[in-house]
Amino acid sequence: MARFAYGGQALMEGVLMRGKDAIGVAVRGPDGQVFAGEEPLNSILHRNRFARAPFFRGVVVLYETLVIGTRWLMRSGSLAAAGEGVAFGGKALALTMVFTIALAVGLFVLLPLVVATGTTSFLLGGAEIGGGLQAFVVHLLEGLVRVAIFVGYLLIVSRSAEIGRVFQYHGAEHMTIHTLEAELPLTVENVRRYPTAHPRCGTEFLVVFIIVSILLFSFLAGADLWIAILGRILLIPVIAAVAYEILKWGAARRERALARWLFLPGIWLQAITTKQPDDSMIEIAIASMRAALAANGDEAPEGSWDPQSVPIPDAGQLAKDVEARQNAAEAAPETTSRDESPALAAEAPAGEPEPPAARSSSKDVAVDA
Numbered sequence: 001m002a003r004f005a006y007g008g009q010a011l012m013e014g015v016l017m018r019g020k021d022a023i024g025v026a027v028r029g030p031d032g033q034v035f036a037g038e039e040p041l042n043s044i045l046h047r048n049r050f051a052r053a054p055f056f057r058g059v060v061v062l063y064e065t066l067v068i069g070t071r072w073l074m075r076s077g078s079l080a081a082a083g084e085g086v087a088f089g090g091k092a093l094a095l096t097m098v099f100t101i102a103l104a105v106g107l108f109v110l111l112p113l114v115v116a117t118g119t120t121s122f123l124l125g126g127a128e129i130g131g132g133l134q135a136f137v138v139h140l141l142e143g144l145v146r147v148a149i150f151v152g153y154l155l156i157v158s159r160s161a162e163i164g165r166v167f168q169y170h171g172a173e174h175m176t177i178h179t180l181e182a183e184l185p186l187t188v189e190n191v192r193r194y195p196t197a198h199p200r201c202g203t204e205f206l207v208v209f210i211i212v213s214i215l216l217f218s219f220l221a222g223a224d225l226w227i228a229i230l231g232r233i234l235l236i237p238v239i240a241a242v243a244y245e246i247l248k249w250g251a252a253r254r255e256r257a258l259a260r261w262l263f264l265p266g267i268w269l270q271a272i273t274t275k276q277p278d279d280s281m282i283e284i285a286i287a288s289m290r291a292a293l294a295a296n297g298d299e300a301p302e303g304s305w306d307p308q309s310v311p312i313p314d315a316g317q318l319a320k321d322v323e324a325r326q327n328a329a330e331a332a333p334e335t336t337s338r339d340e341s342p343a344l345a346a347e348a349p350a351g352e353p354e355p356p357a358a359r360s361s362s363k364d365v366a367v368d369a
Contacts, residue, residue, distance in 0.1 A: 005251075006177055006292060007200060008285075009069050010170035011076035012162075015285045016069070017173070017292035021046070023068065024292025026284045026309065027076045030322055035079060036287045036309035038295035041068075058244025059237050065202075070097050078315035082322045108150060109213070109232050116142035117225065135222035143214040150210060154272045164275065171196030172277035172285035174270075185303035186286045188279050196274035199254045200247065203273045204266030208243040216242075283307055 009016045014027030018041070026036040044051045044060055051060045074096060120138045157163045178194035179186055213232075216239055220231045253259040277285070287307040293300050 003180070003298065004296065005200065006180060006289070008173040008177060008288070009065075009072075009202070010166045010173055011073050012166065013080035013169070013284075014076040015169055015173045015176075015288040016072050017177075017285075017288045018065075018068075019292045019296035019298065021297075022292065022295035023072075024288050024290070024295055025072060025076075025312065026287035026291060026307075027079045027312065028280065028284055029079060029318070030082050034284065034287050034307055034309040035312040036291045036307075037312035038291050040295070054245055055241040058241040061244060062240045066097065066100075070100065075315060079312070079318060082315060082318040105233065105236070107153065108146060108210070109236065110229060112142045112146040112149060113225075113228060113232065115145045139214075139218055139221040142217070146210055146214070150206070151269070151272075154269070158272055167273055167275045168277040169281050169284065171274035172281040173288075174198035174201065174274060175277070175282065176285040176289050180289060180301070183301050185301045185305070186289060187303070187305045188282050188286070191282050191286065196276060197267045197270040199251045199263060199267070201266065201270055201273075203270050204263060205243055205247050207266040207269055208246050209239055212239050212243050212246070 004020045007018045009018075011025070011027060014025065014035075017024045020041075022038050022040045024036070024038050026034060029035050041064075043064055045057065045064075051057060116138050119141060120134065124134070158167060172191070174196050175191045175194045176186065177198060179191045182194075184190045213235075216235055217232060220228045223231065250259050250263045254263070283305075286305055287309055290300055290304070290306065291309075
């Protein structure tokens, strides 16, 4: 019986793996320890046959991925930054989701339209844009601007050190999934054999999304600006549904040369969004996959590495514990310094024997250290 097609997501210093009924998560803590846990998926896909229907399922999966992914991205950030005074609550999660959606719609849907319309109007000397060829030029320019903004955005954010590490974990996630799909033991050595790109990647979904949007937005070519903007916003769920079905179709036929050729742009773009991970990142990806397999009642291939981990703690309590250890470590040198002061004061002048009391004090300090 074939395995369920596990998916995943890179987190801040961690990886999330999604199975049919539950997710597994692993995060590297501030002291280097591995936190691992699982969470059941209370998905509407399990309860409603209508939600599992083609095209509708794409919208559901996209929504659930956004909600679950954003929540765990913020929680992993809190765990990784414990002791640095960084914490994210429920309000921060809601604001982050609203900001993310607004940024995506504004940057990749509306901005290209505004730029294309303004550029075409400027080239026409400020004249009103008509239908026919002029509307087609606006639509074509909008598509080119959308692609340029998308690629440029990825190139810019990839220069950040923090995002660069997330992209490394993204690569580790893909490589681990490749290893599981090959039914090889989940070990660092086996995972290293596989590429960082994967045909079911979210990056590939975004590429398909952009291509479908260019095609569907063509029906709005020549419409008034406010109709064009409203129409694009309303078409987003439709585009997501179509893009999901296309990606699902392509992933099932990737062994065919034509399908591989059609989806090459998504693989190429993963050269930006995935990077080669180090061994510690692969260990986190394996820990996440092991947690996901266990949560879904599945077994890892025989001989897989079983990393040592502890349950995922509360981020606030972890931050307090780390802060307490840091304060204790900072206080230790001060205590040692105070203990050493009498010994220094009791040192005899040069050339004279050291008093017995001073020798005793020096010995005590050395033992304490």
